[in-house]
Amino acid sequence: MLWPDTGRAAGKESHLMIPDCQTPDFMSFEELLTDEERQVRQTVARFVDERVLPIIAECFEAGRFPIELVPEMAALGLFGPTFQDYGCAGLSNVAYGLIMQELERGDSGLRSFASVQSGLVMYPIDRYGSDEQKQRWLPALAQARAIGCFGLTEPDGGSDPGTMKTHARRVGGDWLINGAKMWITNGTLADLAVVWARTPDGVRGFLVEKGTPGYTARDIAHKFSLRASVTSELFFDDCRVPERNRLPLADSLKAALSCLTQARYGIAWGAIGAAQACYREALQFAHQRILFGQPLVNKQTIQVRLAEMARRIAAAQLLAWRLGQLKDSDRLHHTQVSLVKWNNVRMALDVARDARDLLGAGGITLECCSIRHAMNLESVITYEGTETIHQLIVGRQITGQDAF
Numbered sequence: 327m328l329w330p331d332t333g334r335a336a337g338k339e340s341h342l343m344i345p346d347c348q349t350p351d352f353m354s355f356e357e358l359l360t361d362e363e364r365q366v367r368q369t370v371a372r373f374v375d376e377r378v379l380p381i382i383a384e385c386f387e388a389g390r391f392p393i394e395l396v397p398e399m400a401a402l403g404l405f406g407p408t409f410q411d412y413g414c415a416g417l418s419n420v421a422y423g424l425i426m427q428e429l430e431r432g433d434s435g436l437r438s439f440a441s442v443q444s445g446l447v448m449y450p451i452d453r454y455g456s457d458e459q460k461q462r463w464l465p466a467l468a469q470a471r472a473i474g475c476f477g478l479t480e481p482d483g484g485s486d487p488g489t490m491k492t493h494a495r496r497v498g499g500d501w502l503i504n505g506a507k508m509w510i511t512n513g514t515l516a517d518l519a520v521v522w523a524r525t526p527d528g529v530r531g532f533l534v535e536k537g538t539p540g541y542t543a544r545d546i547a548h549k550f551s552l553r554a555s556v557t558s559e560l561f562f563d564d565c566r567v568p569e570r571n572r573l574p575l576a577d578s579l580k581a582a583l584s585c586l587t588q589a590r591y592g593i594a595w596g597a598i599g600a601a602q603a604c605y606r607e608a609l610q611f612a613h614q615r616i617l618f619g620q621p622l623v624n625k626q627t628i629q630v631r632l633a634e635m636a637r638r639i640a641a642a643q644l645l646a647w648r649l650g651q652l653k654d655s656d657r658l659h660h661t662q663v664s665l666v667k668w669n670n671v672r673m674a675l676d677v678a679r680d681a682r683d684l685l686g687a688g689g690i691t692l693e694c695c696s697i698r699h700a701m702n703l704e705s706v707i708t709y710e711g712t713e714t715i716h717q718l719i720v721g722r723q724i725t726g727q728d729a730f
């Protein structure tokens with residue numbers, strides 16, 4: 327074994343572990359965090375080290391989401407942690423970001439699960455739902471007694487949700503939903519789907535419960551990326567939902583897009599964790615690999631590559647932290663989130679690919695985490711707005727021209 331995740335997780339591989347192979351804190355990032363934020367990060371880091379890393383390579387290889395960890399995540403308060411009510415912790419958005427970072431240091435699949443549950447299911451219910459919907463679902467989602475999914479993307483194209491074909495029409499006091507959604511994280515796991523559909527009055531959001539006649543979900547197989555995550559198709563065939571299951575305050579596509587801003591914020595942080603894991607693995611390997619009579623760390627180009635990774639991680643941390651500050655003070659603009667999601671995921675993907683190369687042949691196996699992260703990040707750079715879409719959002723902001 328090159329880098330046994332199990333040993334590393336438990337801190338047992340002293341013969342392999344170089345103690346100072348943690349991510350360097352060039353910019354004194356630690357000073358920016360409150361005691362509570364540091365404590366939250368440490369708690370989640372411990373959970374990831376002890377409970378995720380020992381099993382995640384195996385899960386990835388088997389194409390299995392580690393569902394057994396979900397109750398533990400709920401017990402740690404990782405779902406809806408910024409909410410003030412419903413049994414949630416009321417943490418800062420920086421603390422939320424650090425949770426995402428640590429989860430994604432474990433695996434993007436785990437962070438995706440938490441992003442969907444918090445940002446794409448709890449958030450729309452809290453922001454656009456009725457009191458009855460909030461009381462029924464938010465405590466259950468926070469405690470993971472219910473799992474949610476978010477259905478926006480369709481088979482004919484995710485980048486342009488304004489052209490969605492899924493539609494809902496009023497029949498008496500109910501709605502009949504017809505259509506299909508694709509690439510839906512947690513789809514077959516979900517007790518509750520937040521589904522966006524076109525109506526004669528514009529796009530609306532509906533809460534569709536598992537078991538509703540006419541609603542089915544099927545997993546998408548043969549993924550090379552996010553293998554430790556469930557990705558599904560949802561089908562609606564005359565699926566009848568009562569009016570009380572419509573999100574009453576969601577009155578246009580903008581409501582759905584506002585949920586994406588929440589999830590993209592978490593991704594901007596999460597990507598840092600994936601990059602940190604790859605950087606650490608590459609640095610550790612470079613210390614131990616002896617080539618041409620010297621450890622790889624003595625080579626100039628290796629140092630340049632490691633320095634480049636550290637530089638980009640440090641910059642990404644500051645960007646994410648600044649987003650958190652803006653979000654906490656309610657001044658965050660979705661364009662800022664686009665810029666940082668684009669920057670940080672691109673950074674993480676580049677770091678993961680370079681770390682994979684630096685590890686040589688061993689880097690192609692799941693004994694190294696870099697290839698798993700690199701493959702996961704191929705999804706992360708696509709979902710919640712592809713890199714191009716975020717570039718076009720930023721481009722529109724600076725030119726005033728819509729080039730979509």
Ligand SMILES: Cc1cc2nc3c(=O)[nH]c(=O)nc-3n(C[C@H](O)[C@H](O)[C@H](O)COP(=O)(O)OP(=O)(O)OC[C@H]3O[C@@H](n4cnc5c(N)ncnc54)[C@H](O)[C@@H]3O)c2cc1C
Nearest residue numbers: 476477478479483484485509510511705709710712714730
């Ligand atoms: C693992 C995974 C999980 C996901 N989970 C969810 C989920 O939970 N819920 C959900 O609703 N969706 C989810 N998605 C869907 C994801 O958000 C979409 O895949 C994404 O928005 C892109 O849509 P698409 O795949 O249809 O690509 P398309 O929209 O067809 O885009 C294809 C290509 O065209 C480019 N492109 C698009 N528009 C333009 C333009 N104007 N100019 C130039 N280039 C352009 C894109 O950048 C891309 O490279 C998930 C996807 C993956 C891979």
